[in-house]
Amino acid sequence: xxxxxxxxxxxxxxxxxxxxxxxxxxxxxxxxxxxxxxxxxxxxxxxxxxxxxxxxxxxxxxxxxxxxxxxxxxxxxxxxxxxxxxxxxxxxxxxxxxxxxxxxxxxxxxxxxxxxxxxxxxxxxxxxxxxxxxxxxxxxxxxxxxxx
Numbered sequence: 001x002x003x004x005x006x007x008x009x010x011x012x013x014x015x016x017x018x019x020x021x022x023x024x025x026x027x028x029x030x031x032x033x034x035x036x037x038x039x040x041x042x043x044x045x046x047x048x049x050x051x052x053x054x055x056x057x058x059x060x061x062x063x064x065x066x067x068x069x070x071x072x073x074x075x076x077x078x079x080x081x082x083x084x085x086x087x088x089x090x091x092x093x094x095x096x097x098x099x100x101x102x103x104x105x106x107x108x109x110x111x112x113x114x115x116x117x118x119x120x121x122x123x124x125x126x127x128x129x130x131x132x133x134x135x136x137x138x139x140x141x142x143x144x145x146x147x148x
Contacts, residue, residue: 031085033084033085033129033132033133033136034081034084034085034086036084036125036126036129036132037080037084037125037129037133038123038125039086040077040081040086040088042123042125043077043080043081043084043086044073044077045123046077046080046119046120046123046125047073047074047076047077047080048073049119049122049123050073050076050115050116050119051069051072051073051076052069053115053118053119054112054115055069057111057115059111060108060111060112060115078090080133083133083136083137084133084136095140095143095144096143100146101146103146103147104144104145104146104147105145105147106141106145106147109141109144109145113134113137116134117130117134120133
């Protein structure tokens with residue numbers, strides 16, 4: 001279950017996500033990222049691929065056995081859309097609060113990031129665009145990793 005929430009965290013930039021659409025320039029998504037990801041249809045495909053890969057992953061897949069894949073895909077797509085500057089709204093939980101007692105370590109976090117990178121590769125997302133999205137996701141590790 002901790003990886004389920006970690007997956008949500010991966011799609012969120014910590015507590016900043018709720019403010020991503022109105023954030024100042026340093027927290028704003030790079031111009032054109034939403035379009036570069038394929039807008040809503042491309043982001044939906046990425047979320048589908050990402051969740052399917054997570055479910056099959058030998059290390060973290062078993063932690064998703066109680067997760068409803070369709071709901072996870074929908075939430076991730078919504079969150080990626082917000083982070084990339086798309087016309088979406090996310091009203092989910094704050095990542096710092098969600099992960100406070102979850103014992104998530106750096107290895108768990110990194111494994112999930114690697115799965116996301118593979119999904120982006122498979123979807124034909126250019127390396128430069130992957131880096132743009134990952135740069136928005138990177139700061140959240142402070143809210144997610146609770147085991148140092």
